[in-house]
Amino acid sequence: MATKIIMPKAGMAMEAGTIVKWLKQEGEVITIGEPLLEIHTDKVNMEVEAPSDGVLLKILGQEGDIIPVTHTIGYIGELGETLGEEMEMGEQGNKPLAETTVQPELPQERPQKPGFTNAEGKIAATPLARTLARERGIHLGTLKATGKYGEIRARDVSLMQSAAITPLAKRIAEKNNIDVEKIQGSGYRGKIRKEDLIQENEEIPMMEITAKQDTGERKGLHRKPLAGMRKIIAERMLSSHLQAPPVTLNTKADVTALTDLKEQLSTQVSLKVSYNDFVIKAVALALQEYPNINVRIAEEEILYRKEIHIGMAVALEDGLIVPVIKDADKLTIRELAGKTKELAGRGREGKLLPSEIENGSFTVSNLGMYDILSFTPIINQPESAxxxxxxxxxxxxxxxxKIENRKMMGLSLTVDHRVIDGAQGAIFLKRIKTLLENPLGILL
Structure with missing residues (x-):
């Protein structure tokens, strides 16, 4: 009996995942727990493990496909096992597939028919077909159904898409040898537009994509679509800016003693601790003392959080990711240093789990290595500071x-003025400053 491979729901907010690449091919022997494929969800790449032993019988989701969570993307079974037509649309049900003989598809011999409707007037279609049609703006009533019982299937949506392309997009595709069959159209009813070709091939010169609507821009310029991680960041930052009226407070902490302590730990006990580690620990301790900062708004209520989970902004080549250090207040400085190093490393490699970037209660963003003296950090919603x-x-x-040469660190605290007043933020920031200026208190 074949076992389904499904798109996992890795996080409460996850609705769909993108298949990055399959690590196994059809016909390969699989061991339970062995990595099968890599998927991208939100800003995290993760591996999907084999749910059982056997042979990878069929791959349904292809690289680049966006698949709703819990939908079937492949099958594992016994060597020599065959599957029936149902394997093409594995998301139709959760019952295991019976062993049957694969029947070749002969669309020419099976007359197409419009999708039938039930008693409520709802057009019959598979769940995946409905999802694809909704995402591509295609009305089900415009499609021809090829399903065994007159239902519209995913391939019917794809056929509709492949036939719809603007004349300009068609010319650009032909000139640049782009396979439009693999492109998801963003126009009305799934029509492929020139913008979709840009997303598929970022190296198309701007003068080609503007074609007859030349705006006089110089040759050699390129366009890059707002997509992927950059699009997610843009949406969240705009949402934060519109939702939370921000107030940013700036101060400086004398970290001369901290610099000396950091050097002593490195040379005397071989403990490599960064300035950021001390800051994160100081923030965690300050949040213990000032729970009115460790809050978030939920509808008409202010939620006071007991746990202290500190997010740490990590810069990537094409964006930003914020791994979360859970219960940072309970970690020693040595444990904290190890945790931050591990999370930052896996974040840059794209190997963080969804649970490792969720449920933060406060974020620290460090731009000191870039010689930045002051900036206005944007609140990472639904946090409040x-x-x-x-x-x-x-x-x-x-x-x-006496005049002395001192080392001064700039600190910029942004708070959501809906729940945190300026005075409250100032008191909290002063406590962080005091801890950094007296670093032994952080260690103890």
């Missing part, structure tokens, strides 16, 4: 009647 860490400068200060 974020701390920006700036560069360390040397300044001359009067200390007990």
């Amino acid at each position: 974020i701390l920006g860490v700036c560069a360390i400068e040397e300044e001359l200060k009067m200390m007990e009647g």
Whole structure:
């Protein structure tokens, strides 16, 4: 009896995943727990493991396909086992498939018919077909059904898409040898537009894609669509800016003693701790003392969080990701340093799990390594505050009647003014400053 491979629901907010690549091919022997394919969900890449032993009988979802969660993307079975027509649309039900003989598809011999409707007037279609049609703006009533019982199937939606392409997009595709069959159209009823070709092939010169509507822009320029991680970041940052009225508070912490302590830990006990580790620990301790900062808005209520999960912004080549250090207040500085290094490394490699970027209660964003002296960090919704860490400068200060060279770190705290007043934020920021200026308190 064949076993389904489904698109996993890796996180409460996940609705669909993109297949990045299959790690196994049809016909290969599979061991339970062995990585089968890699998928992309939100900003995280993850591997899907084999649910059982056997042979990879069939791959349904192809690389680049966006598949709804819990929908079937392949089958594992016994060597020599065959599947019937039902295997093409595995998401229709959860019952296991019976062993049958594969029947070749002969669309020419099976007359097409319009999809029938039930007693409520609803057009019969498979769940995946409905999803694809909805995403591509195609009305089911315009499609011809090829299903065994008159239902519209996913291939009917794809056939509709392949036949719909604007004349300009067609000319560009022909000139650049682009296979339009593999492109998902974003126009009305799934029609392929020139913008869809740009997303498929970013190297198409701008003068080609503008064709008859030349705007006088220079040759050699290229367009890049707002898509993938960049699109997600854009949507979330705009949402945060529109939802939360921000107030940013700036101060400087004298980290001369912290610099000396960091050096001593490195040379005397071989403990490599970054400035960011000390900042994260200081934030976690301050949140213990000021729970009015560890809050978020949920509809008409203010939720006070007991757990202290600190997000750490990590810059990637094409965007930003925020792995979350769970219960940061309970970790020693050594444990915290190991955790931040591990999460940052796996974040840059795209190997974080969805659970490792969720449920943060406060975020720290460090731009100090880029010599940034002050900035306005944007709140990572649904959190209510974020701390920006700036560069360390040397300044001359009067200390007990003497002028000394001190190391000063810039700190920029942005708070959601709906739930955190300026005075509350200032008190919280001052506590972080005090902890950084007296680093032994962080260790103890």
